[in-house]
Amino acid sequence: MEDTPILASPLAQTISLWIAALLTLMIFSFLYKDNPAYKFAEHLFVGVSAAYWMTVGFWTTLIPNLMAKLFPSRMGTIFPVAVGNRAEYFYIVPLVFGILLLTRLYSRLAWLSRWAMAFIIGFAAGTNFTRYLQSDFVTQIHSTMIPLYEPTGNIMTAVGRIFSNLVVVIGVVCALIYFYFSKPHEGSFGKAARVGIWVLMAAFGASFGYTVMARVSLLTGRMSFLITWVQSIF
Amino acid sequence: MKRSIPLLITFLVGVALIVAMFIPHWPFDVLNQNFSVFYDIIAVFAFILGGGNLLKVHIRKVQRKGGDWKYSLVTIIGFFLVLGAGLLKIGVPGGWSGDYQATGSLFKYLYDSAFQPLQATMFSLLAFFVASASYRAFRAKTREATILLVAAFIILLRPTPLGYYLTFWLPEPLQFLHVPNLSTWILSVPNMAGQRAIMIGIALGIVSTSLRLILGIERSYLGSEGKG
Incomplete structure (x- = not known):
């Protein structure tokens, strides 16, 4: 055994x-x-x-x-x-950069850590440049270009879909207008920006609701752990 | 040396990775893969730097007997206890060849009895602060605050029995107002529209900042000597 x-x-x-x-x-x-x-x-x-x-x-x-x-x-x-x-001896490169990063702990040599920081910054900039352009810019615009009318059997469902698709398209455009600060938010532009704020508020409300739920579920987890502990005593 | 070499490194690494996206062939594909591993390795050194800096600050505090220095001692002891247990694989079944977080190891034991409960409780504490923030946010003084309140309230009601019983009696044509359906709609329509606009904005910001970094226009990461 x-x-x-x-x-x-x-x-x-x-x-x-x-x-x-x-x-x-x-x-x-x-x-x-x-x-x-x-x-x-x-x-x-x-x-x-x-x-x-x-x-x-x-x-x-x-x-x-x-x-x-x-x-x-x-x-x-x-x-x-x-x-x-x-x-594979070319792995000396990250080792050297890693050691250079640690020179930050010694004020006299701290400037050497910039070389390692430069690699980190260059890597992040190079990868994020294409990644965000592809997944968060092009893809999101592509996903917003949706047909407003999709034929379905039920008239109520069709009306509902048209309404939802309109909210998505108008919501995205108006929220983007709100983020455009090179022109004063006045007149019809200002009204569109105002609608954009409402859409953003709905999004923040949903995120807020989810955050509250996540934290409360963590709290109930800790409470149930404490109950297990108390039960183990008796 | 202090300024031009870091700028050159940032430029070369950034450009190589952008080119690798458009020419995914040798040598750029290999560079892309290797840089990714190099980045992970340097990130671990950043953790070591963080640990070293933490020790430096707390040891100095203990030496000078600064305010609350006894708690700094707790940090130092906790740090060395976990680090020693993990690096030396204390109690790992199978010795050096065993998994560092195997059941029965001191590292796993410390994780279960200290790290995990401390982390979970620290985050669960935020539930109370979120509750206090809710109180402030849920005072519908303006139209915008009302929209936020209504959206959050419907999302919060969804998983509760109250959310179901409030609207289950609605007739078939008004089923879209049933709280679970309404909550799904808020998440997949106005929430998505808002998140999408935010994502597009963030993407534009990241792209322009990345370009500024690669071209050496943005130099704040070099510190005060990066100016000019």
């Missing part, structure tokens, strides 16, 4: 549940007012989350995509898939 790891044992799991419950209560204590228990949990969260994402990045990106490419024969048991592969 295989031994259960010590941290997966029932006792360790009970301790884990208690730590999680106490930390949850510490965070909720902020609802009363800022207090030492909340500050403790908040500072712990900052440290733990920074280390968590560093570790994830190390094992999921640095080891397989950098170390395993540069030193495949030295990966041994850490990343055995790479052993036997040929070294």
